[in-house]
Amino acid sequence: MTEPGSAFRLFTGKVRRFFAVHFRKKYVEGQLKARQGDCSQCAVCCSLAFSCPLLTKDRLCAVYGTFRPLACRAFPIDEKDIEEVRACGGECGYRFIPDPDAHGRS
Numbered sequence: 001m002t003e004p005g006s007a008f009r010l011f012t013g014k015v016r017r018f019f020a021v022h023f024r025k026k027y028v029e030g031q032l033k034a035r036q037g038d039c040s041q042c043a044v045c046c047s048l049a050f051s052c053p054l055l056t057k058d059r060l061c062a063v064y065g066t067f068r069p070l071a072c073r074a075f076p077i078d079e080k081d082i083e084e085v086r087a088c089g090g091e092c093g094y095r096f097i098p099d100p101d102a103h104g105r106s
């Protein structure tokens with residue numbers, strides 16, 4: 001169940017991730033290095049804003065091993081994505097550990 005008023009936020013999250021994987025590749029690379037945990041295959045991220053048409057009845061990705069979109073491969077990119085999963089009642093298996101060497105860097 002999504003929080004009231006979150007549909008717009010979830011939609012903009014999709015746009016943000018699309019933009020990030022195509023135009024902020026360094027940022028995404030850094031974030032994925034800081035990411036820990038595992039995917040529990042809950043498929044909540046496959047239904048943010050709308051249910052992905054490539055999701056099977058068993059809630060599995062029909063194109064997982066072939067041409068899964070970059071934004072899906074990289075999910076979650078940052079804490080905002082984890083918050084979106086939470087807003088939909090899920091709990092992503094990933095988390096982000098801040099890079100201690102990044103202190104003071106802009």
Ligand code: SF4
Nearest residue numbers: 039040043045092093
């Ligand atoms: S929300 Fe997180 S744990 Fe669930 S399927 Fe997506 S990446 Fe995996």
